[in-house]
Amino acid sequence: MSTAVAGLSLSQDGYTLGTISAPDRAGQAGSLSFTILDTEGSPLTAYETSHEKDLHLIVVRNDGTQFRHVHPALDPATGTWSIPWQWAQAGTYSVLTDFVPAAQGAPSKVTLRRTFDVAGPFTPQPPPAAIRTDHVDGFDVAITGDLAVGTSRTLTISVSRDNEPVSALEPYLGAYGHLVALREGDLAYLHVHAEGEAPGPKSTTGPDISFAAQAPTDGRYLLYLDFQVDGRVHTAQFVLDVPSGNGGHVADAEDDGTHTDEAHGH
Ligand SMILES: [Cu+2]
Structure with missing residues (x-):
């Protein structure tokens, strides 16, 4: 595998x-x-x-x-x-x-x-346990859903400001937000795909945006969402834990059938 x-x-x-x-x-x-x-x-x-x-x-x-x-x-x-x-x-x-x-x-x-x-003095900051909410530039950003080993799962991110859902999320890099996911420990780079139709240049959406991603192993993952409102890009950060339990093997039974990469070979 x-x-x-x-x-x-x-x-x-x-x-x-x-x-x-x-x-x-x-x-x-x-x-x-x-x-x-x-x-x-x-x-x-x-x-x-x-x-x-x-x-x-x-x-x-x-x-x-x-x-x-x-x-x-x-x-x-x-x-x-x-x-x-x-x-x-x-x-x-x-x-x-x-x-x-x-x-x-x-x-x-x-x-x-x-x-x-x-060069220079610095204090390393090991990533804390799972973080599902962030507050950045006046926005509250929350993530729901979980990463799983070897199978694609949907992660949904919701943006609000002053307790009001934000529906004015603008296209950024061809999608409503760009999500980067890195494995804690070696910063391996996960492939993440925005779900839904590609937005037109003047269209907006919100408060929810969805992504599909899969984890290569159990462990801790660092997620960084770039999103754009009023022409400005903001970055929210999350930490998701993928518990051990399936020994790092592909969870075929839970596969949603939307991915055909080699992780599913035997
Ligand atoms: Cu880029």
């Missing part, structure tokens, strides 16, 4: 995340830049757009704090991606890139990761 996890390596399918250049201490302004090397070892300059961007950059400290999901700019002449950057806190970070190469026979998705050390 192989349960797909991504984002644990700086190399996948012949593509490699090159050295990260960034300020080396907290509080210092600069830029973060890198190149993706293709199967020939040359900087990759041709990308397919996915979720409205050619490359998604996730930066998170290894204790799960300091999460950022941003979109750097590509210099098409050199293949260098860069974005203005300043570290708020010191520590060891995971820099994850998520993209689709525009090349014949290229994989449909590549997720690469490098670590980057930021």
